[in-house]
Amino acid sequence: MSYCLSFPITVAAFLCISLTLRAQEPVRVTLHLEEPGAAVSPGLYGLMTEEINFSYEGGLYGELIRNRSFKDSAKVAAFWSLMPGTSGKATMSLDKQNPVSPALPVSLRLDVENAGARFLLTIFFYAVHEVVYFLIARGLVGSHMAWSWPHELISGLANAVLGVFVFMLLDRAKQRT
Numbered sequence: 001m002s003y004c005l006s007f008p009i010t011v012a013a014f015l016c017i018s019l020t021l022r023a024q025e026p027v028r029v030t031l032h033l034e035e036p037g038a039a040v041s042p043g044l045y046g047l048m049t050e051e052i053n054f055s056y057e058g059g060l061y062g063e064l065i066r067n068r069s070f071k072d073s074a075k076v077a078a079f080w081s082l083m084p085g086t087s088g089k090a091t092m093s094l095d096k097q098n099p100v101s102p103a104l105p106v107s108l109r110l111d112v113e114n115a116g117a118r119f120l121l122t123i124f125f126y127a128v129h130e131v132v133y134f135l136i137a138r139g140l141v142g143s144h145m146a147w148s149w150p151h152e153l154i155s156g157l158a159n160a161v162l163g164v165f166v167f168m169l170l171d172r173a174k175q176r177t
Contacts, residue, residue, distance in 0.1 A: 070094055070106040077108055089113040113171065115164050122163035126156045 072078040075094070082090050095109035112118060130152055137143040 069104055070108055080108065085114065090117075115167075118167050119160045119164050122160040123156045126159045127152070130155075 066079040067073075067077070070077060070080075077092055077094055080092065082092055090113065091111045093109050095107045096105060098107065099105040100107050112121075134145060134147055137145050
């Protein structure tokens with residue numbers, strides 16, 4: 001299946017699935033409050049939990065990321081920095097032109113001019129797209145697709161090489177303006 005058709009097919013699959021889902025019948029819950037329940041020790045009262053290693057959220061705790069909404073400074077991305085590299089160039093700035101939502105009017109713009117990083121990012125995003133497409137087609141739609149590692153690897157590499165050239169053309173167009 002060609003890469004160009006996979007996105008529209010994914011969208012169509014989501015639409016088909018959402019149109020066929022039906023609500024469940026209402027559930028009736030009956031509480032018998034007049035009957036005694038299990039005995040509870042009078043020494044137990046309240047609730048005490050201890051959050052160990054920020055594990056409630058199941059991963060990286062958002063409060064550990066300083067200035068995560070980029071509102072600490074109106075001019076620079078305060079407390080954010082780029083790691084120095086050996087090749088290429090990257091810039092970071094606040095973007096107020098494309099707000100995520102009215103609640104988050106500022107986002108971080110990251111421009112990378114390293115061909116190697118662009119190559120790896122393109123392969124990564126292509127692989128993620130193909131895996132999601134495969135899982136939806138197999139798991140949700142029930143299609144009997146076969147996964148071919150050589151095909152996916154060659155397609156990912158071809159997309160990445162093409163992506164690097166497209167980025168170069170876009171960089172030249174950006175420099176002219």
